[in-house]
Amino acid sequence: MKTLKILLIEDDLQMQKFIAEYLKDYGFDCNVFENPKDAIENFKKEDYELIILDLMLPDMDGFDLFKKLKSIKDTPIIISSARGDIGNKIHGFELGADDYLAKPYEPRELVLRIENILRKTFKKTIKIGDFLIDKENRTVFLDDFPIDFTKIEFDIFIFLCENLNKISSREQIINATSLDINTKNRTIDMHISNIRYKIGDDSKNPKFIKSVWGIGYKFVG
Template structure:
């Protein structure tokens, strides 16, 4: 399992502490305090997870979050003193995998990282009528292959991995390689195509339910 961590934190004392603590658990942590430096490094390197502070110089953490997701869909844990419910909701709406409000026990950070990586490391998902091979980007339904496009696969995988949770259109957008300016109706069109390919009736869905005014939920 790749245990390379990108830490973006402008508190250098906190940065050093996290690096040393994660090292004790076998993680290779590379840290930056400047958002632009972090972005350039992220373009050239692969990380298993990102730990992102929100209060950064020159760029708000949420704006940096969006830029990172546009480059690669790497899991992100937000680590911030901005622990109010409004910031947490916004973080999860953008597609954050977790949100830790400072101060927190460093052991909790390790446990949450390990939980996310374990979920990401499992390359095959068996759920209901479906078998999803994440590495080869294939979906089988009752042993028959489903011919999804790249975007359809990304959306379907995101819904599957968030089974029984309501996923907003914004969350779906940020979890896929769709352009950040994609309209809601385009996402709805992709959902419609997915439903057609898996034989799901939008009026009486077995797998993907619409949640009025919010988004969708996989329940199969």
């Protein structure tokens, strides 16, 4: 299963490497470009969940690149720039930026903002690796084949996906679904086992839903 893909357009090679490696620790697959034209050609061929865009780039202004990317595909964009004055921020949001981070910033803040945007996107339809999930219509497809989840299995699966790469306790799973508050741990484990079976996840060496001993589970993207 592929991780969530992010396109990073940043001409500071040191910053580029730092962000890419940091995001990798949080389960994101980051493709990096310093040249706007190369980024555009790649973006035409690849699908990304989100773009991180610097404004100060060679050969093309970042705002012009922003408009070009949006004309190709409506992918969420976080502007990451040293141009942190209010005028640039207003212009960025007027163009349709999903967020604007003025450098310097803590990389953990970037991760939190990415996760926040993806949660909003998830409310519609989201692709996580080979899974296509339509929350509104309560459908999940794996490699274009529908998965026949029960109501509880779907609710648990969605909750784990919405908390991608985070540990979810059994108590959190109960509180987030229609399960009775007195549901026993082994009942949760049974539902997880059924979900794993339906998505082809090996219970002894799972790729998707990892067990966290003594706590609960984590969906790895």
